[in-house]
Amino acid sequence: MAEVAKPIPSGGLESVKDGSKHVYYHSGSEATYRKVSDKPTGFTTIPTVDLTDLDGPIALRKKIAEEIRDACHTCGFFYIKNHGIPQEVITETFELLTRFFALDLDTKMDAHVQKNPAIRGYEPMLETRLDPRTAGDIKEAFTMGDCAIEKEQDYVGRTGKQPPAHITQPQNIWPEKAPWWREGLYKYYHHVFPLAMKLVRIFALSFGLEETAFDKDFQFPITGMRPLYYPPTPVSQDAASVGLGAHADFSWLTLVLQEDNVPALEVLNPDGLWVDAPPQPGTLVCNVGQYLERQTNGQFPATVHRVRNRTGRERYSLPFFLTMDPDVELDVLECCKKPGETPHYASINVGDLYVRRVLPARKKHPTSIKYQDVPQDEWSYKMLLS
Numbered sequence: 001m002a003e004v005a006k007p008i009p010s011g012g013l014e015s016v017k018d019g020s021k022h023v024y025y026h027s028g029s030e031a032t033y034r035k036v037s038d039k040p041t042g043f044t045t046i047p048t049v050d051l052t053d054l055d056g057p058i059a060l061r062k063k064i065a066e067e068i069r070d071a072c073h074t075c076g077f078f079y080i081k082n083h084g085i086p087q088e089v090i091t092e093t094f095e096l097l098t099r100f101f102a103l104d105l106d107t108k109m110d111a112h113v114q115k116n117p118a119i120r121g122y123e124p125m126l127e128t129r130l131d132p133r134t135a136g137d138i139k140e141a142f143t144m145g146d147c148a149i150e151k152e153q154d155y156v157g158r159t160g161k162q163p164p165a166h167i168t169q170p171q172n173i174w175p176e177k178a179p180w181w182r183e184g185l186y187k188y189y190h191h192v193f194p195l196a197m198k199l200v201r202i203f204a205l206s207f208g209l210e211e212t213a214f215d216k217d218f219q220f221p222i223t224g225m226r227p228l229y230y231p232p233t234p235v236s237q238d239a240a241s242v243g244l245g246a247h248a249d250f251s252w253l254t255l256v257l258q259e260d261n262v263p264a265l266e267v268l269n270p271d272g273l274w275v276d277a278p279p280q281p282g283t284l285v286c287n288v289g290q291y292l293e294r295q296t297n298g299q300f301p302a303t304v305h306r307v308r309n310r311t312g313r314e315r316y317s318l319p320f321f322l323t324m325d326p327d328v329e330l331d332v333l334e335c336c337k338k339p340g341e342t343p344h345y346a347s348i349n350v351g352d353l354y355v356r357r358v359l360p361a362r363k364k365h366p367t368s369i370k371y372q373d374v375p376q377d378e379w380s381y382k383m384l385l386s
């Protein structure tokens with residue numbers, strides 16, 4: 001069940017701190033370091049979970065839940081196979097991504113992220129810089145996500161009510177000259193979203209709860225889908241150049257579709273060593289995000305990862321980020337606390353925490369500029385909605 005992966009050197013992105021080697025990464029909005037251990041004991045491979053019985057009898061679903069729990073405990077990452085997304089949809093999706101990123105810059109910039117208050121849209125090369133010691137992330141991206149007024153998301157059908165007034169602003173932005181982009185992305189969205197929601201129920205089972213225990217927190221959840229394009233970065237180039245700097249995901253759960261044959265994703269183990277997470281045909285990669293880490297009192301780590309494309313080939317990937325409803329108050333699960341233990345994380349509003357992570361990473365965005373004089377503890381989710 002384990003996949004072949006070996007710890008690899010940090011590739012020039014480690015720092016010396018207090019006389020020993022540390023790996024740098026971005027977690028929350030602060031720089032964080034992890035000591036590189038000289039006696040490694042952490043995971044060196046990423047496990048695979050078979051979802052064949054995802055819709056099967058409860059006993060088999062509980063078995064999947066156990067495997068996922070083990071993977072989340074030890075690694076925070078796992079591959080899923082037999083996930084049910086048809087291969088032709090995956091093939092078409094990568095054709096779509098290739099066609100979109102090959103468009104001329106003006107067509108893509110029509111949907112520039114700076115034009116959208118919710119910080120969605122197109123990000124050209126080097127727009128983000130997750131690791132400040134690099135020149136910027138060597139990738140292009142496009143973000144779309146939950147939007148109550150886009151017909152494809154069927155707010156009324158899913159929730160049984162009309163959207164409240166505060167979420168009736170457009171939250172996505174689409175390039176005018178490429179209508180096929182929205183259409184194509186929604187095709188994949190309609191497969192990956194239900195899959196992620198089935199996994200929410202499996203996670204409830206993994207905590208020994210009723211499988212519907214989390215349903216109330218995922219009525220119309222925050223979602224993000226983020227097609228990515230990483231050009232090859234020459235191996236000879238500065239070792240510190242990255243496609244995406246080291247980070248932990250700001251989601252509850254992430255599902256990443258990677259194109260076959262272009263390995264570039266690397267996962268940081270507890271010893272400060274990078275473990276390859278290459279594409280495995282027929283799989284998606286799932287990883288724990290910071291909301292799930294909080295909810296489990298840290299028992300499921302939001303494992304740090306980065307992307308370096310040294311293959312000489314172009315790389316496309318498609319993460320799908322699932323978080324809860326923005327109005328949920330998130331607490332540590334009772335079952336993840338030892339008797340008498342104080343939780344490591346305070347109760348927090350899901351949407352407010354989201355803004356506190358998204359805005360500091362985009363200081364030049366008009367929404368950040370608009371609220372720059374408001375103290376962070378007064379930031380709220382509605383700042384993204386106007």
Ligand SMILES: O=C(O)CCC(=O)C(=O)O
Pocket residue numbers: 226228244249256258265305307317318319
């Ligand atoms: O491109 C990938 O494989 C991973 C992307 C990623 O980690 C992210 O967007 O958070």
Ligand SMILES: [Fe+2]
Pocket residue numbers: 247248249305
């Ligand atoms: Fe990530």
